[in-house]
Amino acid sequence: MSWINLTALWKIIVFGLIAGAxxxxxxxxxxxTLSWGPKTARTAGADGGADSDVVIGGSVVGMVLAAxxxxxxxxxxxxxxxxxxxxxxxxxxxxx
Amino acid sequence: MSNDTVxxxxxxxALAFDFTNGFHDTGNAMATSIATGALGPRTAVAxxxxxxxxxxxxxxxxxxxxxxxxxxxxxxxxxxxAAGLAGGIIWNLLTWLLGIPSSSSHALIGGVIGSTMAAAGxxxxxxxxxxxxxxxxxxxxxxIAAFVAACGTWLLYRITRSLTEGARKHGFRIGQVGxxxxxxxxxxxxxxxxxxxxxxxxxxxxxxxxxxxNAPVWVITCCALAIAAGTYIGGWRVIRTLxxxxxxxxxxxxxxxxxxxxxxxxxxxxxxxxLSTTHVATGSIIGTGLGKKGAEVRWNVAGxxxxxxxxxxPSAAIVGAIAYGIAYGIGGTLGVIIDxxxxxxxxxxxYWRSRGSKVDHNNVNSEWTGGVAPEPVPxxxxxx
Numbered sequence: 001m002s003w004i005n006l007t008a009l010w011k012i013i014v015f016g017l018i019a020g021a022x023x024x025x026x027x028x029x030x031x032x033t034l035s036w037g038p039k040t041a042r043t044a045g046a047d048g049g050a051d052s053d054v055v056i057g058g059s060v061v062g063m064v065l066a067a068x069x070x071x072x073x074x075x076x077x078x079x080x081x082x083x084x085x086x087x088x089x090x091x092x093x094x095x096x
Numbered sequence: 097m098s099n100d101t102v103x104x105x106x107x108x109x110a111l112a113f114d115f116t117n118g119f120h121d122t123g124n125a126m127a128t129s130i131a132t133g134a135l136g137p138r139t140a141v142a143x144x145x146x147x148x149x150x151x152x153x154x155x156x157x158x159x160x161x162x163x164x165x166x167x168x169x170x171x172x173x174x175x176x177x178a179a180g181l182a183g184g185i186i187w188n189l190l191t192w193l194l195g196i197p198s199s200s201s202h203a204l205i206g207g208v209i210g211s212t213m214a215a216a217g218x219x220x221x222x223x224x225x226x227x228x229x230x231x232x233x234x235x236x237x238x239x240i241a242a243f244v245a246a247c248g249t250w251l252l253y254r255i256t257r258s259l260t261e262g263a264r265k266h267g268f269r270i271g272q273v274g275x276x277x278x279x280x281x282x283x284x285x286x287x288x289x290x291x292x293x294x295x296x297x298x299x300x301x302x303x304x305x306x307x308x309x310n311a312p313v314w315v316i317t318c319c320a321l322a323i324a325a326g327t328y329i330g331g332w333r334v335i336r337t338l339x340x341x342x343x344x345x346x347x348x349x350x351x352x353x354x355x356x357x358x359x360x361x362x363x364x365x366x367x368x369x370x371l372s373t374t375h376v377a378t379g380s381i382i383g384t385g386l387g388k389k390g391a392e393v394r395w396n397v398a399g400x401x402x403x404x405x406x407x408x409x410p411s412a413a414i415v416g417a418i419a420y421g422i423a424y425g426i427g428g429t430l431g432v433i434i435d436x437x438x439x440x441x442x443x444x445x446x447y448w449r450s451r452g453s454k455v456d457h458n459n460v461n462s463e464w465t466g467g468v469a470p471e472p473v474p475x476x477x478x479x480x
Binding site: 004005008013015019020024029031033034043081084085087 | 154228232236239240241243244245247248251252254256258259262263264266267268271274275278281285307351352355357358359360362363364365366367369
């Protein structure tokens, strides 16, 4: 008799990393590209602007990349919720 | 042997447990967001309540485990279920009083195991199911969550290292709200399920539904409502310990922690593992402390929690067994009623004790002074 379902375990670790660390990292990357451009005070070499909390820098490329990143994150969350729903409601073998 | 009066009492008690589960666990999703100011305390618990409600409908896998994977359903009577619930509720309330984020799941499972053993001996417990689907996941999940959260935290700080403090905080606060919402949803999928499983167990024991049935829709709805209501009341004491007592959290850490928790909980739910969302959330928060250079983890607080965790299953089991003994000794329906009156009495006492050191949405974010309730500050100098 197996005490640990090893397949489940590695799946949880791997997908856990991808979703639990990867998605936030993608979000962070979006924040990073969003900060490209003249309007943000970046820590390297900003004079007197280091107190600002402006995130959006104004670079168009940056904003487009950020939008893509954020959309992927949202899509991933939406997809996972959908997956959970279908897995958790097995196609009825029992009558409702 | 069917007894519908007792069944009704058991269902009410189960929903009461679900309610305590709600406020015990609000912190798992929302403590980090409340601590960093990403969400106001009352907004946070309102959102969490709604999402818990929705999440409860998402997946039925965990209810199945509780209803049939842990005890031999043939040996379970209504009295056993009632006593088990009593054990779970009392342990949940005690740990809430002390502000210890302990596992409501384990409290419930412990209580049911204890009362089952008192009624039918050790052979009625499916030990293999217990170890492989409850105990081992309980040990492994916080470690996995901590690992994922630590990696996430390290990545987040690294990727945004060129942003100013303020910009980082601003951006990640938004991220925090999103991730906290997903955890609330995840909590609904995992925790409301447990009570559904117990109620289904009771229905089976009473002969109202057939062995092996899924939870009926009215059960799902009531459990969803109970846990949402409990969430909204907000276990401020536990929120405080998680948000302030364990690690002083910044926004990126908050997001990393909640994302790690959400991922681990959701993935495990789909496998039918009844996880402790509390263990996972705590593991994640500690992980973010480890993933950020210079962050402080208050290991004494963590140690207190770990001790409580180890004791939860057996303690709830003992209370469950005692509760069963009382009910069985008195016998019949009266026995169950006496049990529940004693339970109500103890609950009332614990609540009365908690008024002496009140924690609510006003002081949940005050500086940590070593104990759950913050040291009272003279009125003129008290900040928001």
